[in-house]
Structure formats: C-alpha cells, structure tokens
Amino acid sequence: MIGVVTEKCRGCRACEKVCPMGAIKIVEKKAVISEECVNCKSCLKECKFDALREQERPDPDFVICKNCGVKCEIPNGQMGACKRFTNQDGELYRNRPLQIPDNLKKDPEKIAISTPLITAVGAGAAYPDYHPAPYIVEEKIDGFDVITAVTEAPISYSSMMVKIDSNIHIGDEGAAVRCQGHEVGTVSTEQYGSQILILGGVNRVKGPHGMTVVKVMADLGNRKPVDFVVDGGCKMTLTVGKAPIINGEPDTKMRVGCGGACCGLFAKHLGKLVDEAIILDHHITGLFTKHPAGAEQLPYSGVTPLGRLATEGRYFFEHGDGWGGTNIKDPVEAIKDIDMTIARPGMKILVAETTWRKIAFFEVGEDGKPHSIPIPEELEAFRRMAADNCEDSKVSAMYYAGVGGSARAGVTVDPVKLTRAVHAGDAVLSIAGAETFVMPGGGITFLADVEKMVEEPFNYTASPAVIAPIEYTITKEKYEAIGGHMQAIRPREEVLREGRTECVKLKR
Ligand code: SF4
Numbered sequence: 064m065i066g067v068v069t070e071k072c073r074g075c076r077a078c079e080k081v082c083p084m085g086a087i088k089i090v091e092k093k094a095v096i097s098e099e100c101v102n103c104k105s106c107l108k109e110c111k112f113d114a115l116r117e118q119e120r121p122d123p124d125f126v127i128c129k130n131c132g133v134k135c136e137i138p139n140g141q142m143g144a145c146k147r148f149t150n151q152d153g154e155l156y157r158n159r160p161l162q163i164p165d166n167l168k169k170d171p172e173k174i175a176i177s178t179p180l181i182t183a184v185g186a187g188a189a190y191p192d193y194h195p196a197p198y199i200v201e202e203k204i205d206g207f208d209v210i211t212a213v214t215e216a217p218i219s220y221s222s223m224m225v226k227i228d229s230n231i232h233i234g235d236e237g238a239a240v241r242c243q244g245h246e247v248g249t250v251s252t253e254q255y256g257s258q259i260l261i262l263g264g265v266n267r268v269k270g271p272h273g274m275t276v277v278k279v280m281a282d283l284g285n286r287k288p289v290d291f292v293v294d295g296g297c298k299m300t301l302t303v304g305k306a307p308i309i310n311g312e313p314d315t316k317m318r319v320g321c322g323g324a325c326c327g328l329f330a331k332h333l334g335k336l337v338d339e340a341i342i343l344d345h346h347i348t349g350l351f352t353k354h355p356a357g358a359e360q361l362p363y364s365g366v367t368p369l370g371r372l373a374t375e376g377r378y379f380f381e382h383g384d385g386w387g388g389t390n391i392k393d394p395v396e397a398i399k400d401i402d403m404t405i406a407r408p409g410m411k412i413l414v415a416e417t418t419w420r421k422i423a424f425f426e427v428g429e430d431g432k433p434h435s436i437p438i439p440e441e442l443e444a445f446r447r448m449a450a451d452n453c454e455d456s457k458v459s460a461m462y463y464a465g466v467g468g469s470a471r472a473g474v475t476v477d478p479v480k481l482t483r484a485v486h487a488g489d490a491v492l493s494i495a496g497a498e499t500f501v502m503p504g505g506g507i508t509f510l511a512d513v514e515k516m517v518e519e520p521f522n523y524t525a526s527p528a529v530i531a532p533i534e535y536t537i538t539k540e541k542y543e544a545i546g547g548h549m550q551a552i553r554p555r556e557e558v559l560r561e562g563r564t565e566c567v568k569l570k571r
C-alpha cells in the first residue's frame with residue numbers, strides 16, 4: 064500500500080481527489096491513507112511533492128489482482144480500484160453478472176427497410192425544399208410495402224473524419240490542416256495505430272475559404288487524391304482506400320500494436336531471443352521483463368527505459384519523428400539506465416519499433432553500458448515474422464453531417480415526425496447507399512463510411528455546401544403516418560423503365 068512522508072506533504076489534496084477508493088483524507092493539512100488503499104498508485108503519479116511511497120501492508124490478508132497491469136492489492140471484503148472485482152476470502156469475484164441479450168432475432172420490418180430501394184446518386188433535388196423529393200419510390204419487400212425517398216441535398220453542416228493508418232507523427236493534436244494554404248481542418252486525437260483528422264464543419268464552410276473546404280471534402284469522398292500540410296507537422300497526400308503518402312513516402316504498413324501489446328503478442332519468441340526488449344512506440348513503449356507477459360518469461364533485467372511510467376512494463380514516450388513515432392533518433396537513447404546490481408555483462412537488449420521495420424541489438428559491457436552488436440539471424444527471422452503481422456495502411460473517411468433541416472421537407476410535411484422516426488428506427492437513413500450511424504439526441508446527425516457509398520457520391524456548390532445523396536427508407540404505412548408525400552410515390556419498376564438508371568451493388 065501507499066504511505067505518506069509527512070514532512071514532505073503540503074496538504075494540497077491532489078492525491079485525495081484522484082484516489083478511486085476514497086482512501087485518502089487530509090487531516091491537519093497532511094494526507095492520511097487508510098487500509099482501504101489498494102496500491103493502484105494513482106496518487107503516487109499525482110503528488111508533485113514526492114510525499115508518497117510504496118510500503119508493505121500491515122495486514123497480509125489481501126489478493127493481488129492480475130486482471131490488468133495495475134495489479135491492485137485487494138484486502139478481504141474489498142473491491143479493486145476499477146470496482147470490477149471483490150476479494151471474498153482470498154478469491155476474486157466479478158461484481159456484475161455477465162449481461163446476455165435475449166432479443167437476438169431481428170425484427171422482419173427492420174430487415175425490410177434496411178436497404179434503400181434506390182440511391183440518391185444521380186437523383187438531383189427538388190427546389191425549393193417543400194416540393195416532394197425527386198424520387199419517392201415503392202416496392203414490396205418480404206411482405207412489407209417499402210418506400211425510399213431520395214434527394215441530393217446541399218449540406219453546410221458537413222464534416223469528414225479521416226483516419227490515416229500510420230505510426231508517423233503527422234502533427235500535434237489541434238494543429239491546423241491546410242490545403243492550398245487554407246485551413247480546412249485540424250489534427251484530432253490519435254486512434255490505435257492511426258492518426259485522425261477532422262475536416263470541414265459549418266464554421267469553416269461558411270468562412271472565407273469555404274469553397275476550398277467543401278471541395279476538399281467532396282474530392283476525398285469521391286476518392287480523389289488530396290494534398291494536405293499540417294502546421295508544424297508533415298505534408299501528406301491522402302486518397303480514401305489507399306496508403307497515405309507522408310512527406311513524399313508511401314506509408315504502407317501499420318504497427319502490430321503498441322509496445323505493451325507487442326510484449327504480450329510476442330512474449331514466447333522474445334523470451335527465447337533476448338534478455339530484455341524495449342519496444343518503442345509514441346503511445347505505450349513496452350519494457351519486456353517488467354510487462355506482465357514478459358515477466359512470466361524472464362526475470363527483470365535491471366534496465367530502465369526513458370519515458371514516464373504508466374503501469375508496470377509500460378512507459379509513455381514523447382512524440383517525434385524518431386523510432387516508433389517517438390523522439391528517439393538513436394535507439395541507444397531509449398535505454399536510460401542499467402542497474403548493474405541486477406544486470407550482468409553479456410546481457411542482450413533489443414530495441415525495436417512497433418512496426419518492426421527497425422531493430423537494434425545491444426550487449427551490456429563490463430562497464431555497465433550498452434554496446435551495439437550485429438543482429439543474429441534468428442532474431443532477424445523473428446523481426447520479419449513480426450513485421451509480416453502489420454496490416455496494410457490505408458486512408459479511410461467517415462462523412463458526418465446534420466440533415467435535420469429543410470431537406471426533410473422533401474420527405475414529409477411534418478418534419479419532426481421524420482426525425483423521430485429515424486431515432487425510433489422506423490425510418491432508415493442511408494447516404495449514397497451506405498448505412499449510417501445516427502447520433503443520439505436531437506436532430507439527424509449521422510456518420511457514414513465513404514467506402515461503403517456508391518462511386519463518386521459527392522458534389523459541391525457555391526453556397527458553399529457539400530452536396531450529399533440522402534435516402535430515407537420506411538414502410539408505406541409509417542410513411543403515411545409521418546405525413547409523407549403519398550401522391551408523389553411511384554413504383555420502383557416505373558423508375559427502372561425510364562431507362563436513366565444504372566445498377567450498382569451496395570457494399571453491406
Ligand atoms: S498530493 Fe502529495 S503533497 Fe498533496 S496532499 Fe497528497 S501527499 Fe500531500
């Protein structure tokens with residue numbers, strides 16, 4: 064558990080606020096820790112005055128939870144910091160029963176309306192909006208009379224979330240993303256093995272460079288290459304469905320996982336090939352012999368990597384254009400310290416990237432320092448195997464927008480009923496044939512995968528706005544109930560007979 068070095072404690076309450084167990088109280092301006100402490104070390108990371116220390120528990124009646132890297136010491140009758148497990152007389156039990164759905168069968172009506180009868184690509188629009196949508200068609204599907212109403216609507220509330228599968232640091236979170244010198248978006252938070260951009264948004268669309276903004280979104284959505292520059296970051300050419308080109312070079316492979324994940328995934332191999340491994344990643348760098356998976360293979364080596372400790376065997380590193388997207392340019396810099404009371408001369412230390420493109424091998428010398436040595440063939444064979452586990456990199460884009468405005472008038476005379484029908488699942492919104500995820504709350508704000516849409520779905524116009532193909536599919540009965548334009552319904556067959564159509568396969 065944790066103890067307090069009373070003379071160093073300033074009574075600032077930082078530890079009290081962060082303790083998930085409520086085990087810290089400030090008494091007479093000093094932290095006091097009760098036996099409810101489970102040694103999660105949240106407070107230890109928070110105290111700026113070095114006033115907390117790990118110490119032995121006075122009561123040995125506890126279980127070390129091994130369900131995550133925190134390894135809480137859970138006293139009898141108590142929960143761990145995550146509140147999932149309770150120690151009952153030396154055994155850990157889950158606090159919640161397993162939740163199992165009992166409505167696995169899909170509602171046949173939902174299946175019938177799940178695919179639009181026609182897409183809106185090539186439909187055009189009715190203007191002004193209160194005229195019925197250009198195509199409102201019907202067909203019987205699985206015994207249900209199904210309606211799809213479509214229009215190509217100008218949407219100024221248009222944004223695009225672009226996912227770039229790459230470990231390369233493209234720029235700091237919040238940095239402006241530019242096209243032709245104009246700001247068209249920002250760098251958002253990273254995802255697992257990917258970098259995320261958020262482009263567009265109504266304020267950029269209505270701003271001085273709105274036409275560039277909508278053109279960029281339409282071009283990306285139509286899977287054309289678009290050049291970007293990130294302020295303080297890199298240059299990129301992005302094409303949806305293809306590998307990103309970053310600073311002139313195609314980045315064709317993702318990382319296997321973060322450094323901690325690599326320790327877990329390759330524990331059996333690494334345990335036979337090295338005495339220690341530091342697997343460099345800008346998110347989590349792994350220290351093999353301290354990582355729970357590595358610790359089962361090898362004793363601790365005495366090596367400490369650079370970086371800030373997250374949990375045992377996992378370290379946070381700084382971003383940069385070095386190894387694994389960190390600021391480490393020379394792999395030897397990743398080794399901060401070798402404790403020669405634990406380490407021994409001749410020990411072999413691997414430093415690797417999580418893409419496994421680059422590895423370096425070191426031997427601990429009599430001087431206690433790491434010395435670069437050649438990579439043995441069996442380690443190189445392992446590197447190739449690990450590198451082959453990297454998935455292909457590509458650029459993906461989710462178009463997200465709000466269509467809760469006047470575009471509804473082409474579908475119904477009672478717009479709020481359409482919004483409610485969409486949220487109730489009685490009307491299904493698709494974009495160029497692609498399924499959507501409709502965000503909860505008010506309005507109709509959705510996300511749709513550009514690659515699931517039919518080819519070249521977008522246009523843009525000078526309002527400025529992205530022109531997006533919008534489709535609503537609903538049963539005829541419910542269409543009438545929401546105030547649909549019943550007089551404008553035509554059989555799908557009739558539209559097909561007109562001949563101005565092209566058949567496409569929807570990606571579902
Ligand atoms: S964070 Fe540190 S200094 Fe502040 S109250 Fe807790 S132990 Fe004392």
Ligand code: SF4
Nearest residue numbers: 082100101103104106
């Ligand atoms: S280690 Fe965790 S449980 Fe213990 S006092 Fe600190 S924050 Fe609370």
